[in-house]
Amino acid sequence: MNERSDDLFEQRRAKAERLRALGADPYPIRAHGTHTAAQALALFARREAGEADTGATVSVCGRLRPLRIMGKKVIFAHLEDSTGEIQVYFKRDVLGESGWAVLEQLEYGDFIEVRGPLFRTKTGEITIEAHALTVLAKALRPPPEKWHGISDVELKFRQRYLDLLSSAETRLRFQRRSQIISAIRRFMDGRGFIEVETPVLQSEAGGAAARPFTTYFNALDEQRYLRISLELHLKRLLVGGLDRVYEIGRIFRNEGVDALHNPEFTMMESYQAYADYLDVAAMVEQLVATIAHDVLGSTVVPHGETTLDLTPPWRRVTMRNALIEHAGLDFEDYRDEARLRGWMAEQRIHAAPEAGWGKLIDEVFSERVQPHLQQPVFVMDYPVELSPLAKRKPDDPGLVERFEPFVGGFEIGNAYSELNDPIDQRERFVAQLAARNRGDDEAELMDEDFLTALEHGMPPAGGLGIGIDRLVMILLNEPTIREVLLFPQLRGRASQRPHDA
RNA sequence: GCCUCCGUAGCUCAAUUGGCAGAGCAGUUGACUCUUAAUCAAUUGGUUGUAGGUUCGAGUCCUACCGGGGGCACCA
Numbered sequence: 001m002n003e004r005s006d007d008l009f010e011q012r013r014a015k016a017e018r019l020r021a022l023g024a025d026p027y028p029i030r031a032h033g034t035h036t037a038a039q040a041l042a043l044f045a046r047r048e049a050g051e052a053d054t055g056a057t058v059s060v061c062g063r064l065r066p067l068r069i070m071g072k073k074v075i076f077a078h079l080e081d082s083t084g085e086i087q088v089y090f091k092r093d094v095l096g097e098s099g100w101a102v103l104e105q106l107e108y109g110d111f112i113e114v115r116g117p118l119f120r121t122k123t124g125e126i127t128i129e130a131h132a133l134t135v136l137a138k139a140l141r142p143p144p145e146k147w148h149g150i151s152d153v154e155l156k157f158r159q160r161y162l163d164l165l166s167s168a169e170t171r172l173r174f175q176r177r178s179q180i181i182s183a184i185r186r187f188m189d190g191r192g193f194i195e196v197e198t199p200v201l202q203s204e205a206g207g208a209a210a211r212p213f214t215t216y217f218n219a220l221d222e223q224r225y226l227r228i229s230l231e232l233h234l235k236r237l238l239v240g241g242l243d244r245v246y247e248i249g250r251i252f253r254n255e256g257v258d259a260l261h262n263p264e265f266t267m268m269e270s271y272q273a274y275a276d277y278l279d280v281a282a283m284v285e286q287l288v289a290t291i292a293h294d295v296l297g298s299t300v301v302p303h304g305e306t307t308l309d310l311t312p313p314w315r316r317v318t319m320r321n322a323l324i325e326h327a328g329l330d331f332e333d334y335r336d337e338a339r340l341r342g343w344m345a346e347q348r349i350h351a352a353p354e355a356g357w358g359k360l361i362d363e364v365f366s367e368r369v370q371p372h373l374q375q376p377v378f379v380m381d382y383p384v385e386l387s388p389l390a391k392r393k394p395d396d397p398g399l400v401e402r403f404e405p406f407v408g409g410f411e412i413g414n415a416y417s418e419l420n421d422p423i424d425q426r427e428r429f430v431a432q433l434a435a436r437n438r439g440d441d442e443a444e445l446m447d448e449d450f451l452t453a454l455e456h457g458m459p460p461a462g463g464l465g466i467g468i469d470r471l472v473m474i475l476l477n478e479p480t481i482r483e484v485l486l487f488p489q490l491r492g493r494a495s496q497r498p499h500d501a
Numbered sequence: 502g503c504c505u506c507c508g509u510a511g512c513u514c515a516a517u518u519g520g521c522a523g524a525g526c527a528g529u530u531g532a533c534u535c536u537u538a539a540u541c542a543a544u545u546g547g548u549u550g551u552a553g554g555u556u557c558g559a560g561u562c563c564u565a566c567c568g569g570g571g572g573c574a575c576c577a
Contacts, residue, residue, distance in 0.1 A: 007546065008511055008528065066526090070540095071533040078537085091534075108527070122535050145512040145526050147538050152512085154569045166512090209577055255576045256502095350574090362577055386577060404577080414577080442576085491568070 008142050015105040016138040024102045026138035031113050033061035038083035044118040044126045059115040060086060060128060061136060063165065066108040066146050075103065079114060079128075082171065087127040088114050099133045108146065109139035157488050176295055177472050177484055181248065183291040184268055184468075191283070193244040193270055198233035200226060200250070206450070207231030207389065209442040210253040213263075226252035229465065230269040231389065235418060236453045238271050238461050246270035248468065259480040260410055262488050266468040275462035276417040277401045281378050284405055284413065284464065285312040288376070292475055302477045303374070303408055314376040314405070319365065322379055327368035331361055331383070335398075354439030358385025373406035388428040388444050390416035391460075405466075407474050413466040420461070422454040 016026040035043060035058045043058065062079035069075050075090040092100045094116075106112060116131035149166035150156045156163045163170045185195065203222070205212035207229030217224045230247045237245045248268045255263060272279065289299045292310050299311040323329045327347075334340040337357045344351045344360065349367050351360055361383055373379070380403045384392060390400035402416035419425050429446045436443040472484040482488040 011528065066538080068536050068539050069533090070536060074534045074536080076536045076539080087537080089535075093534095121537095123537075125535095125537075127535090142511050142527055147526070148513045150512075151514095152508090152569085154508090155512090157569095162512090211576090253576075256574085258576085259571095261576060352575095359577080366577085382577085411577080 009140055012107075012138065012140045012142075015107075016140065019102060019105050019135055019138060022098070022101055022105070024105075024135050026135050028134070028136065031061045031134075031136050032059055033113055034059045036060070036083040037062060037079060037081045037086040040086050040118060040128065041084070041126050044120075047118075057115055057117050057131065058128065059113060059132075061113045062086075062111070064106060064108060064110045064112055067106075079112070082175075087121070087125050088130055089119075089121070089127045090130045090133070095130050095133060099130070102133055102135060106135065106138075109141075109143040110135065111137040111139075154490070157482060157490055160486050173476055173478070173484065174486060176476055179295045180291055180472055180475060181468065183294045184248065184287065186294075187287050187290050188246045188268075188270060191244070193246045193272070194242065196234070196237060196242070196245050196247050197249070198227075198230060198237075198247060200252075202227050204445050204447050206444055206447050208251075208253075209444070211255060211442060213252050213254050228253050230267060231463065231465070232447060232450045234269055234271050235458060235461075235463070236450070238273055238418075239453045239456055239458045243273035243459070244271070257489055259482075260470065262469070262481050262485055264489070265481070265485075267465055268468055269463065269465045271418065271461050271463045273459040273461045276460065277380075277403055277415055277462050280415045280462040280464050281314075281316070281380075281403055281405075282312075284378075284415065284466070285310075285314045285376070287466075288405075288471070291471075296475065301475060303474070304477070304479070306374075308375060308407060308474065310376055310407070314378055316378045316380055316403075318381045319361075319379050319383075320381065322369050322373075323361070323365060325369075326372050327364055329364060329368075356385055356435055356438070356440070358383045359440070362386055370406065370411075371409050374409055376405065376407045378403045378405055384428075385431075387416060388432050389419055389425075391419045391421075392424070410470060411467075412470045412474060413464060415462065415464040418458070418461045418463045420454060420458040422451055425454055426451055 019026045037060055040058045040060050060079055060081070062081035062085070065078040065080055065085065067075050067077045073092040077088050077090070078085040079088050090100075090103055095103065113134040113136055114128050114130045114132070115134075116129045119127060119129055121127050144150045144162050144166040146166075150159075150163045164174070188195070201215070201217065201224040203224065205225035205228045207227075208231070210228045212225040212228050215224050215226065216222075228251055230249055230251065234245055234247060246268060248266065250264050251267050252264050255261060257263065289310050289312050292299045292301060300307050300309050317325075320331060323331060329343065331340070334343055335357070337360065340357060340360050341351050344364065349364055351363060355363065381393060381396075381399045382390070382402045384390075384398055384400050387400040387402050390402040393399045393401055400416060402414070404411045404415070405413050419428070429444060429451070432444040433446060436445075469481050469484050472478070473481060476484065478484050
């Protein structure tokens with residue numbers, strides 16, 4: 001902390017002391033607002049329409065925007081809350097000398113409560129004429145620049161509150177994120193799903209191909225993993241007879257950070273007994289369209305320079321055909337791993353040495369197909385090697401009944417007809433162990449508890465996972481996951497915290 | 502982990518070839534009784550991310566480190 005910001009801090013602290021001396025507690029316990037900014041504006045509009053008299057007073061709480069001081073007798077300012085802002089008119093002979101003395105100690109960033117009647121200024125803006133003024137919280141540090149707000153991305157993420165308080169756009173983005181999640185719950189609840197909660201701390205981290213975070217359970221003297229998916233516990237609930245379940249929860253993957261990845265992110269998974277992946281696909285396009293309509297009012301959403309049309313039905317294409325179309329590769333001609341590696345070398349596509357056939361196919365797909373998948377599309381029928389928890393296609397046991405919805409060039413989810421044959425499931429785990437022994441440290445581990453559950457009988461079911469953060473990115477036209485997370489992960493700064501005193 | 506770009510006042514940004522570190526906002530002082538990023542006048546505020554080095558002279562060049570952006574790797 002340098003001298004400069006100490007100066008600003010001390011100046012503001014001195015004002016707080018002066019407020020105390022004036023008998024105005026700078027941090028009172030209670031506020032007594034009667035209306036939000038938006039409610040006050042609406043109230044006055046109704047009164048002008050003749051629905052009530054125009055004289056009654058309101059009391060509004062909020063954060064003070066920069067003061068417009070017109071001499072020693074008049075000050076205009078806006079008061080901002082989460083519903084918007086309303087102008088306040090401070091007139092010295094109306095407010096009174098004691099109120100004016102308090103006002104002189106206030107500035108941009110302070111929280112106050114203003115009581116008085118509503119009126120329209122000469123320029124037509126609905127305004128509160130301040131008859132009484134109460135300090136609610138004196139800010140000791142200056143807010144960001146009033147016009148540009150925060151543009152330093154590091155400050156924006158480390159001190160997101162500064163971004164929020166100075167950017168209505170940022171506030172709206174996170175309000176909409178919340179509305180999207182509410183809309184998901186409404187949709188799922190409306191279809192008879194029940195929301196459940198399963199453990200974050202697990203003995204084995206399964207259900208996805210990812211490295212887990214580890215932690216330690218002292219009381220039991222055992223290692224624990226933070227979950228990397230919700231899948232294996234939710235399927236146990238199908239065994240238990242809960243036919244339609246979903247969970248919205250944070251999952252953790254010990255991986256790098258980029259525009260599409262944050263190590264902790266939010267997933268919605270659902271499992272529906274007696275359904276298959278085609279039923280799930282129909283649900284997904286309906287779900288996304290419903291959310292878009294509820295939150296944005298349209299199923300056509302802006303996306304960079306273009307738009308995305310989320311209106312059902314979405315295109316369906318098999319993974320094989322997508323590869324033929326965009327990569328010129330028919331994987332049925334390259335079932336041999338060595339032959340596939342040769343083709344990839346010719347095409348200059350990176351091939352990880354420890355990758356098996358399935359992972360190689362996935363690399364080709366990511367490299368050559370995925371960037372083309374801008375408009376929503378379901379990519380169907382994945383190689384069994386990539387999908388150890390999905391049911392095989394009856395007419396093609398090398399493939400599974402699985403799809404991923406792609407929008408904007410990346411996948412927003414994953415779904416399949418759930419594998420409920422315990423013998424096949426055990427064999428898949430064995431194959432995963434082989435991959436792990438070959439060096440794939442993200443292969444699934446044998447989960448005996450889960451296998452025991454399957455052996456008790458799990459109904460046929462369609463399962464779904466949707467990455468909420470990525471869905472929000474698509475719906476709100478945000479190119480990076482960081483902008484839809486309030487506090488994205490950053491390297492810690494123990495010695496150089498920007499604003500901690 | 503590797504490559505690359507960036508880091509200047511509380512915030513938003515300047516600074517020519519290596520040649521006196523500057524502006525707007527915020528703050529302070531003054532003027533102004535209907536303003537809208539109020540306006541006008543004056544003014545405080547800097548170890549240029551940190552530590553070294555080259556040089557008569559470094560915000561600028563070099564090295565290392567810290568933090569961030571982008572790319573690669575990783576991530577179905």
